[in-house]
Amino acid sequence: MSSGESVASTAVTPREAAMERRGERQRRAYARSRGTLVWAPPLVVAVILIGIWYLGALYYDRVQGLAFLVPYPHLVLKEFFGDPYFSPSLWQDLLNSTEVALTGLVFAVVIGVVWATLMSLAKWVERSLYPYAVILQCVPILALVPLIGTLFGYEFPSRVIVATMIAIFPMVSNTLFGLLSADRSQRELFQLQGASRLTTLVKLQFPGAMPSIFLGLRNAAGLSVIGAIVGDQFFQRGTPGLGVLIQVTTSRANGAGTFAAIIIASLLGIAVFLLFGWLARLVVGKWYDF
Amino acid sequence: MSLAAPARKKQQSSTRDDGILLDFRDVAMKFPNGTVALHGVDLTVKRGEFVTVVGPSGCGKSTLLRIASGLEKASEGTTSIDTGRIGYVFQDATLLPWRTVQDNVELLAELNGSRPRERAEKARAAIELVGLGGFEKNLPKQLSGGMRMRASLARSLTLDPELFLFDEPFGALDEITRERLNDELLKLFAEQQFAGLFITHSVSEAVYLSTKVVVMSGRPGTIVDAFDVPFPMPRDPDIRFTAEFGELVGEVSHALREGHH
Numbered sequence: 194m195s196s197g198e199s200v201a202s203t204a205v206t207p208r209e210a211a212m213e214r215r216g217e218r219q220r221r222a223y224a225r226s227r228g229t230l231v232w233a234p235p236l237v238v239a240v241i242l243i244g245i246w247y248l249g250a251l252y253y254d255r256v257q258g259l260a261f262l263v264p265y266p267h268l269v270l271k272e273f274f275g276d277p278y279f280s281p282s283l284w285q286d287l288l289n290s291t292e293v294a295l296t297g298l299v300f301a302v303v304i305g306v307v308w309a310t311l312m313s314l315a316k317w318v319e320r321s322l323y324p325y326a327v328i329l330q331c332v333p334i335l336a337l338v339p340l341i342g343t344l345f346g347y348e349f350p351s352r353v354i355v356a357t358m359i360a361i362f363p364m365v366s367n368t369l370f371g372l373l374s375a376d377r378s379q380r381e382l383f384q385l386q387g388a389s390r391l392t393t394l395v396k397l398q399f400p401g402a403m404p405s406i407f408l409g410l411r412n413a414a415g416l417s418v419i420g421a422i423v424g425d426q427f428f429q430r431g432t433p434g435l436g437v438l439i440q441v442t443t444s445r446a447n448g449a450g451t452f453a454a455i456i457i458a459s460l461l462g463i464a465v466f467l468l469f470g471w472l473a474r475l476v477v478g479k480w481y482d483f
Numbered sequence: 484m485s486l487a488a489p490a491r492k493k494q495q496s497s498t499r500d501d502g503i504l505l506d507f508r509d510v511a512m513k514f515p516n517g518t519v520a521l522h523g524v525d526l527t528v529k530r531g532e533f534v535t536v537v538g539p540s541g542c543g544k545s546t547l548l549r550i551a552s553g554l555e556k557a558s559e560g561t562t563s564i565d566t567g568r569i570g571y572v573f574q575d576a577t578l579l580p581w582r583t584v585q586d587n588v589e590l591l592a593e594l595n596g597s598r599p600r601e602r603a604e605k606a607r608a609a610i611e612l613v614g615l616g617g618f619e620k621n622l623p624k625q626l627s628g629g630m631r632m633r634a635s636l637a638r639s640l641t642l643d644p645e646l647f648l649f650d651e652p653f654g655a656l657d658e659i660t661r662e663r664l665n666d667e668l669l670k671l672f673a674e675q676q677f678a679g680l681f682i683t684h685s686v687s688e689a690v691y692l693s694t695k696v697v698v699m700s701g702r703p704g705t706i707v708d709a710f711d712v713p714f715p716m717p718r719d720p721d722i723r724f725t726a727e728f729g730e731l732v733g734e735v736s737h738a739l740r741e742g743h744h
């Protein structure tokens with residue numbers, strides 16, 4: 194611990210703290226020039242957190258005698274690869290949840306973009322349909338999950354419905370915002386050439402909406418992972434995913450398994466977030482600064 | 484050099500022999516909310532003319548231009564525009580940020596259904612004309628404000644306009660860039676033979692660019708005075724410092740103040 198702290202105090206300079214407060218651009222330039230300094234501080238924090246975890250595990254093991262509540266980190270690590278009974282099902286469940294999340298995301302993207310496009314075409318469509326996007330956002334989807342189960346069964350389709358419903362709102366709102374954000378003069382430029390609605394949509398509104406759509410996509414992707422795990426936890430039946438695994442390991446007092454499943458679920462969320470952030474920069478990063 | 488496009492229905496050239504391209508008679512503009520933006524406006528723009536409208540902000544001079552372009556319809560009076568080849572330059576450059584300079588300049592021809600090779604050639608010629616050669620592959624965000632305006636001019640030039648409408652295009656630029664672009668515009672005017680209708684609130688810019696300066700009063704906007712500018716084309720940038728130029732700027736400014744009451 195003490196050695197960790199001294200490393201931290203040399204790594205996080207006041208200069209870097211100031212850089213942190215400035216724009217993304219300078220920070221990226223800074224990252225290029227001082228790569229290690231950018232990665233070092235969060236790494237040090239990770240080391241400290243794992244240290245605290247060990248202390249906690251030690252406390253629960255030696256003092257409380259309840260080692261399963263907070264398992265040692267190395268035992269959790271073993272669950273990932275080294276447990277012939279647990280590891281394969283962990284990866285299989287991850288695969289199942291990923292499949293549900295990504296399928297839900299695809300539906301959310303397609304339905305969300307079509308929905309927003311329809312609303313962008315006419316004010317009366319927007320007035321008719323937007324309230325339902327908001328309602329969908331306000332309804333506690335979790336309350337609907339049991340109903341979805343009884344209506345559509347407890348298999349893959351129901352899980353996808355839950356993931357889609359949770360993920361769809363950011364797609365609708367971000368796409369609509371993006372499509373409507375074209376400047377008046379840009380629209381008039383198209384109008385003066387007699388461009389059709391469709392041409393304006395394809396050549397002006399959609400390209401202009403891409404940054405906004407990608408922001409929505411990144412949020413929706415994170416939400417679809419939550420939807421996949423939550424749906425799983427509620428259904429308890431059908432092909433299990435990480436949600437079921439978390440519940441099963443908890444009920445069996447398999448602390449290491451629970452922790453491993455939670456970490457894997459978090460990593461899935463992070464991976465999806467990074468993937469779509471990277472994709473956004475790849476597609477529109479040339480002309481738009483995220 | 485010519486950027487002439489093959490004649491198309493929507494791009495028909497002028498047929499009148501008196502050379503009048505724009506003819507407004509007693510034009511008024513009343514908005515649905517009751518605001519009267521224009522009132523009793525008579526205005527003509529002939530081939531070979533560069534007419535500048537000066538007026539206080541909010542006097543409806545932009546509305547005048549929007550009516551000329553067809554973006555708005557006058558609520559009273561007759562408006563006759565005798566050409567389909569109209570260029571329109573907005574207050575901001577209105578470039579599409581995801582398109583390169585080349586692709587931005589090609590846009591209007593693209594929207595008119597021009598073939599890729601044809602519009603690429605037209606765009607290249609227009610880019611050369613405005614002095615942006617070498618920047619074809621740059622994105623708008625990599626250009627200065629003045630360069631963006633040049634790209635915007637080039638984009639309209641691909642239409643080979645007979646009537647060129649300008650809505651305070653250089654208002655947001657610094658003095659030096661603005662004067663440079665004024666010179667470029669005069670050069671284009673001489674080479675490309677379009678008629679110009681230019682909106683500005685800078686009196687010296689108006690006098691320097693135009694063959695005729697029209698003064699508008701505050702809202703509801705109407706034309707209170709008009710001045711012929713006698714200086715021959717091409718104009719030396721230094722005429723801005725001559726006594727005659729200063730005198731005319733003074734007269735226009737005076738008319739502007741009078742109309743403001």
